[in-house]
Amino acid sequence: MSLYELTAHALHEKLKAREITAVELAESVYARIDAVEPDVKGYLTLTKDIALEQAHTADVGFQSGDDMPPLAGIPIAIKDVICTKGVRTTCASKILETFVPPYDATVMTKLHEQGIVMLGKTNMDEFAMGSSTENSAYQITHNPWNLDTIPGGSSGGSAAVVSADTAICSLGSDTGGSIRQPAALCGVVGMKPTYGRVSRYGLVAFASSLDQIGPFTKDVTDCALLLNAICGSDAMDATSVDMPVPDFTQGLINDVEGMKIGIPKEYFTSALDTEVADRVHTAVAVLEQLGATVEEISLPHTEYAIATYYIIAPAEASANLARYDGVRYGHRNENPEDLITMYKKTRSEAFGEEVKRRIMIGTFALSAGYQDAYYKKAQKARTLIKSDFDAAFEKVDVIATPTSPTPAFKIGERTEDPLQMYLSDVMTTPASHSGLPGISIPCGFVQNELPVGLQLLGAPFAEDKVLRVAYTFEQNTEHHLQKPKIEKNGVVS
């Protein structure tokens, strides 16, 4: 196996034993990038010079015989919505085309403390608004399993680069499913921690009551290692929760004996692809054989989650995106006649259509006369959705569902119909409203090898239980070991 194919924990052992150097590892990943990135297009910016310098620093540490952190020297890709000091951060938007943050997001500071190697910044839906990464102002990212299909979104680049082995792991952000859904469609592990676990400082805001940063990895062990690195309260983010951060690797227990897993009947509707449903039922049966107790549960307000989401998220976005006015950073209209014209032309020129659509929905939902009927109504619906989960977690430890109702769809298939695209998020938004930790892990394939994801949800701060079920499933199956053959014009890379 080539170095770029390995997991972070396997690579750490090799670095520690000094079988390999971090520079060799970084060179291996960049060679892989040279080979397949022209077909996958997962990166917006590559930072090879920085990466090689960081790799060299890691090597000095390993050579000195110091006890190095688990992510030292590990090549990691970062979604381009996370501020990286001195490295352009665009949110895949024309309005931030030239924006170079003067500071690092807290997660970056934490990763740099571990001594990671930063590969580059990954493609995404503009301002994280979308489910296919087709809303990027710069490029279309292709799903490594089938280059004619989308990688999911909004963190499509971060999912695709892990799947294509052009990164060992990556960071994404999840507002309504933007880590879990692309992880499922690209056949990798993706986790949204409990809301408040990870500081949002330096995460360019989309919907502040929902946004959360999380990892994409090749297995559950790496997921726990990345969580260990990025979680923790932060004085720079008043919504980060002041709770001790456990060692998440303690959740890596290959045993589900006695654990109760709930299967919400509302997720298995006619909208769910029958083959996807079959793979998820098979996965649940595996967990049952391994000793888990499985029971059907009800989350009666599930069908209202999308309507609720498409009020709350755009409402918060319309306020958060008011800052892009052409005054302090980013694009500005040339020679406007006055200030108001400058605002309007700057924003209308440089925001993409989906971003404008969400700003319009959100502004409408918050406008005089409509706020109670839309925004407040949605906040109340959110309470009902959350109460469903509260009741369910009285009875079960973990809830298992499909992550996405369908496998990856064709590029262009849903771009004409925004509502159809919004419905892609039907399995992931309920947990977002409720702030729950959720993981997507590979659980099989459909239609000529398109991956299917199993979503596992836990009560707030019960990441350990989610990881335990995910780890047990992974250790007893081989779906996560499958690699895509990236095939273009008959040539396999």
Next chain:
Amino acid sequence: MATITTEGIRHVANLARLEFNDEETEHFTEQLARILDYIGKLNELETDDVPPTSHIHPHQVVIMGSQDGAPHVAKPDVVKPSYPREEVLANAPEPEEGYFGVPRVVDRSH
């Protein structure tokens, strides 16, 4: 819940500091009407006695500067250096003499 007209779209666009040509206005009117129609599904829910949720962990946010265990809502007022002016202005589209330059907003003739 109401439906939305082209007039309504123009009003909302102005509030959002966006501008659309006639074709775009029609396009957004049609799309937003469909989306709002779908969102109207929430009217099926009886919510008179349901409190709104604006934040998932309202009582668990970081309380900075709490020394006696009592909840404080403000962090200590400590003076700290901010980012150097030149670093902040490096991203500005039209910096002017150490400030953010913008089109004139005050009419000199008055």
